[in-house]
Amino acid sequence: MKNYLKLVHFEVNRFFKMYLIVVGLVIVSQLIGAVVESKEYLKNIKRTLLREQYSFSEYLQEGYQAEPFSQFLNSGWVILSVFMCVVILMLYVFFIWYREWFAKNTFIYRLLTLPTSRLTIYFAKLTAIMLLVFGFIALQIILLPIEHQLVYWIIPADYRIDILLTEAFNFVSLGGLYPSTFIEFILLYGIGLMFVAVLFTAILFERSYRLKGIFFAIVYSVLSCVVFISPVVLHFVSEGYFYPLEILSLLLVTGAIVLGCAIWLATYLLKYKITV
């Protein structure tokens, strides 16, 4: 357990500089975005007033006001920065393993000969990825109220329709990252965890069998997906024979099976098949 925590700390530390840079980029791009989008919104109003030769009261009567904060959330400033985080973490899921083999060092020799279970390394890397994900999500939670305030500070109240901050969390651009119930939380991040675990095991297949391993990795990943979504397929095939809650329960079961298999296979590969 102690070694697990040390390894998690070590893994997070190794990516931390890069992580801070990304966090910085997100903060800067979203804050600049909030200002730019708000100014743009005001400019648009002026343009409309000029073009239509409206007075401000006419403008209001015609119902031209929009939701500037929604517009901001749907703008590239937010979407691209969220997308960037997703892409970087996706890449890091691979890099967190491959970095041990490549470049000049061969740190994998050291990792695999630590007097600790090799599965600990797997769990430490898995935990590190999840912590980085939660870090980004927490960052967005902090940023949203600030941006909300910023937008409404630049645009006078009469020119806009307000949305509540809580509504902002349900925005598509945020990819439904903020579950509103505990079940949703388990489901969303459980699926995320399972997804990363399956990718990790697929990587270990490649690292164990190399070229042949790529084939095994693909077959294994596809099989995992099929097993996981089988309840959904069942739902369609049976034309709604099951209640949604039953399908959900089945998904939890198949998800647990897939996660369990990923860990079991990883144990086997790390113990008997891994090649440095």
Add this chain to the structure above:
Amino acid sequence: MIEVKNVKKKYGRKQILKGISFTANKGEITCLIGINGVGKTTIMKAIMALTPINSGEILIDGGKIRKESFEKITFIPDTITMPQQMKISEAFQFMADFYKSWNPQRAQELLQFFKLDENDRIANLSKGNTAKVNMLLGLALDVDYLLMDEPFSGIDIFSREQIAEVFTSHLIEDRGVIITTHEINDIEHLIDKVVLIDEGAVLREFNVEEVRENEGKSVVDVMREVYRG
């Protein structure tokens, strides 16, 4: 004792190890000799469970390798096993964090012996100094067995002498060492046992002292006989 029993291994269709067997005792320096590509490194990786074998058995003090074994046996490969961006002191800290057998006094002693600065980053070290750090990380563990893969390759003459000196010091005493090399000259006078390997098989396993006494031959003489004869 490390026992390697009839170990076979294939890489794809190529048979790298064709039933290798030998033993290495505690308190002795066993040298695996063979030209490049005969499977010396693969044997070491197999002992450390870093590569799977197709058949055969490897025992360390009578048992298969387990996670606890890594407190008793360590591998010094021919590349550095720590991330490049680490300082030497950070690498020490890492070792101390994970190994009960890490001996910090000995690490400091070795640091002085090799004239290294612990505030240097591994990435900035010369090739010779990187090899020394790598060796240091293995030697400062209080383990029973040390596996060293080509400790002299690509290193300048003075660093070689320094590393060779380590073998005669108390740092090696009482431990079992397996070392691979294709340049025997530096260490001929140090080794107790030789295992000559070619094309994945053991050609001859002999005790240096016995051969010298009984047959009046040096290691190089035996090698000449085996490889040319």
